[in-house]
């Protein structure tokens with residue numbers, strides 16, 4: 001099966017600024033990949049290249065097997081810009097009918113598309129009366145026209161409340177399950193952590209990490225946290241048995257260790273038997289991993 005997106009050793013310069021340097025990524029059907037990086041890291045530049053909006057200096061890019069920006073690639077790629085603007089006087093339905101006409105698709109699909117993004121009830125209302133979350137959904141409905149194989153979403157959840165974010169990702173999960181590939185950028189690491197398959201971290205145009213979250217965890221080699229809850233009346237005993245542990249305000253004891261020490265320490269804690277009521281392993285979060293890779297790169 002053809003990969004939906006292949007990027008190999010991509011380099012792009014704007015005068016003296018190296019916006020992307022030697023970046024590679026492959027996106028298979030149904031995969032959701034998050035593009036992370038500080039402001040100016042090169043995320044939008046990469047998206048613009050994939051969309052065929054700007055040329056690049058070196059490397060290779062194919063979108064659904066075709067050159068970015070070619071009619072074949074354009075027909076299979078959808079884009080949702082960070083701040084999609086719509087005409088406030090148009091209803092949701094009118095706006096989507098307009099986009100359908102531009103894509104030469106039947107206008108009758110408009111309400112169905114709005115229904116897919118949870119806007120069926122508001123399709124007849126003017127967009128000027130929509131909330132930010134509803135406008136984002138209009139953007140997504142627009143992006144779904146023609147059943148694209150690749151969705152490129154630039155900070156799609158910025159400004160959305162937690163429930164709208166969750167709904168938005170649930171929608172993306174459904175699209176990925178149907179085979180669409182999704183490349184999105186976000187600054188909200190907690191949601192990316194839970195809702196994407198792979199993560200690419202850019203720093204000053206360079207790819208500093210790429211992989212699944214477990215792969216990034218291994219590569220970052222950050223310490224693991226272990227929280228141990230003493231059984232009733234066993235707090236002191238447990239503290240004596242675990243001298244390296246620090247008491248937390250909730251009464252639990254906290255340890256940190258290197259990844260390769262984890263199993264040994266867990267075995268030691270389990271051997272303490274009835275003195276332990278519970279224990280929890282706290283792996284480094286994506287935020288920790290992201291900070292670690294960014295720091296290494298001098299950010």
Ligand SMILES: Nc1ncnc2c1ncn2[C@@H]1O[C@H](COP(=O)(O)OP(=O)(O)OP(=O)(O)O)[C@@H](O)[C@H]1O
Pocket residue numbers: 014017018019037038039040041042043044045046
């Ligand atoms: N048209 C341009 N002309 C000159 N420099 C540019 C141009 N577009 C981008 N750059 C530079 O390329 C670098 C990467 O910018 P880019 O917009 O891709 O970053 P980003 O990761 O999307 O940032 P943000 O999170 O702020 O959107 C920056 O140094 C930026 O100033």
